[in-house]
Amino acid sequence: MTTITRKQQNPTAHLTPEDIEAIGAELDAIRQEVLDSRGERDARYIRTMVDVQRKLELGSRAVLLFSALPPAWLVGTAGLSVAKILENMEIGHNVMHGQWDWMRDPKIHSTSWEWDNASPSEGWKHSHNQIHHTYTNIVGKDNDLGYGIMRVDEDQRWHPRFLVQPLWNFINACIFEYGIAAYDLDLGRNLRKPKGDRAAGMKDPEFQRRAKQTLAKIRRQATKDYVVHPLLSAPTGSLLPTLAANATANLVRNLWSHSVIMCGHFPEGVETFELASIPDKETRGEWYLRQMLGSANISGSKAMHIMTGNLSHQIEHHLFPDLPSNRYAEVAPKVKAVFEKYDLNYCSRPLVPQVYSAWHKVFRLSLPNGWLETTNKRNLPSQLKLLYKLATGDRKTRRVLTRALEMKAKAQQKYVAAA
């Protein structure tokens, strides 16, 4: 994708400023409808969810005390994986968004919730709620666009290191909770700084405090899954099976949440934005419009929605991050009607195509712009040679070659269009 202002066809070009404010008013009305009817039913939903999750986790861990028996291992691991996914997605993520703050229950509140994840809630709330949700899909501002380690937009300059980004993405998926923890600490950015600045950044007392907090959280999390529960299982000879079960459950949770989150903003069809094109005082309507175009949904069953923490309704979530998650499905048809009314693209696909689409982009953008388009069976050897040159050449060579490649792709596109 390319930021919308650099596209040949800006998908918002047909909207007048009045249209944009009208969209804002319509979405505000949808939000208000939910606020007005929010009550007992919603409270019961989240309380039941928390209760079910806790009992599922306890039950699964109890079964894993006997995980030397293969059926127990299977049942316990599956249960624990589901419990961890529910805790992170439908409960933790949404509670920390303040979706349930209106209940005034100090036990289910954005300011007091801590989740079953390596990243402490405080750091996560900052990088996710504040940076990502405010600056959604603004290239250079929203670090969720590739987490600073990947190229997920044509407008991000290509570098040879991106050739291995599919591998990075896979590794990140496996250790996702640690990836998020490092990301919330801004560790990547710090490490990329010149040595002097890096040392200064590391010495910053605020950074040190947060690093210490993160390490303490990681230690507690690891002690639980890899020491306490395996030891409790030792009397039945289940020490190692429990250790493996907990590692598996964490892996499953990591792969699942990574996939769901990739689907939110990476699939083809999701728009990105140039920082320079965002007005200093973005109006509510303009902000809504950016959220509408910058997110993608996953269509599927009710169970799938719950397991994704209703992030399958990513569009609705980005429009109304503080509405209770159980209401997203309900407002989705109304939101979709607004998209249709103003002729905007409501990006939604089932899980598998959406994950495929996101991965396709990761692979496509690991290559320089235009390379894939200009490559066919016949010219593959020469294209590979070109890629080798690009990967090994200095910055100047790279610039010249990528520009040539982009020109060639454009010319080819014109030729195809003309034909």
Place this chain on the structure above:
Amino acid sequence: MSSTSFSAPFLVRSAQRGRLRRRLRAVADAAVTPLSIDDVLDSFHPLRSGTDLRGKIVSVEPETADAATIVIKPGRDWFGHEPGQYVQVGVDVDGVRLWRCYSLTHGPRADGNISITVKAIPGGVVSHHLVHEARPGQLVHLQQAAGDFVLPMPIPQQLLMVTAGSGITPVIGMLRNLFSKAHRPDVDITLVHVNQAEPHSIFKDELRAHAAAGHLRLIEHFDDRDGLLDLARLESLVPDIGLRAAYACGPSGLLDALEEWYDERGLSLNTERFRPALLAPDGAAGEGGTVAFADGTVVDADGATPILDAAESAGVLMPSGCRMGICMGCVLPMKEGAVRDLRNGEITVAVPGETAPGGVKIQTCISAAAGDCHLDH
């Protein structure tokens, strides 16, 4: 008690037991982190000791058409109470936890339960919920009993009690306690019980029975029958009023007038008020106001500016985040006051004693003052 009265082995054993318990707890907490073992146990036994104080509704017994007595089994950590004291009750009404104070209407009971008697006031969401919607088995949240509206020890020989409407509730607690004792103390009690009309009178049968048995002198006053209570008549109703230790509970109007009456005569009066003076009463929220912080700083905030901006421009160090109501990075507890949500005009009110003890958490970035506010920050 000095520790020397314990034998050495006992001390060693109890110290060991304490250490063992701490270790077990540490292991249990490590096994359920980021929760604590308390969070987990609460799912199974919300009334156990060592957790937040809660209670389970045992029964809801109608008293009049719009009043009911709610009997509650309190959690193990309930310290007990003295008759006349009140308890703060947190109830989830339509999903929202709201706190109100209610007088305890029994002395300490043999079954260990506590009771409150609630009158559904017009527009009162909590009182309406408790009288008409509450069901046995429902959990409520509690604070320890509080209040100094209690009879002194020894109990004065002569008492005057003036109650109006649900103002009878702390007094009935005192009376039940006195009259349930095996040796009923020798106290001469006059009770002036004011109600709008006879059907509204809570506990009237019980009070009349006590009067008939000679336990107390009951003066029932019904506004529809007798007109508004004229304090000028009080002396003729209770001739020895000056000799009686006086206790009054009811609406502020009556209490203010009574206090004035007693002050003029240089007599002392004990009162119990149900609602503290409101900074910004519900529905009558104003535009703008002052925002006071825990360190004593007071900031003027108009009705169109987020409290966050107003406080920051006055130099207060505030937590902040997205500044558009999304990230919850700016949330602070409001102990008292009213704010307006700048996005939809919704008013949030915090009243000490009625809203959560820690205050109501508000997003300062999208809330403007709608009256004077106290923020705990």
